[in-house]
Amino acid sequence: MNESKSYKKKGMVKKILKDHFPGFWLMHAETYPESVRKSIEETVHKAKWEI
Numbered sequence: 001m002n003e004s005k006s007y008k009k010k011g012m013v014k015k016i017l018k019d020h021f022p023g024f025w026l027m028h029a030e031t032y033p034e035s036v037r038k039s040i041e042e043t044v045h046k047a048k049w050e051i
Contacts, residue, residue, distance in 0.1 A: 025040075
């Protein structure tokens with residue numbers, strides 16, 4: 001039963017991140033070094049999110 005709750009929490013966290021990441025990224029992308037920005041953007045594109 002604990003695994004089920006954990007899985008649901010992970011799904012909820014992913015949904016929150018997917019829904020709110022574009023706004024966060026627009027506001028804070030410039031605060032990250034360019035190499036980190038590129039890595040984050042590649043990860044986001046692999047997950048098929050839009051930024």
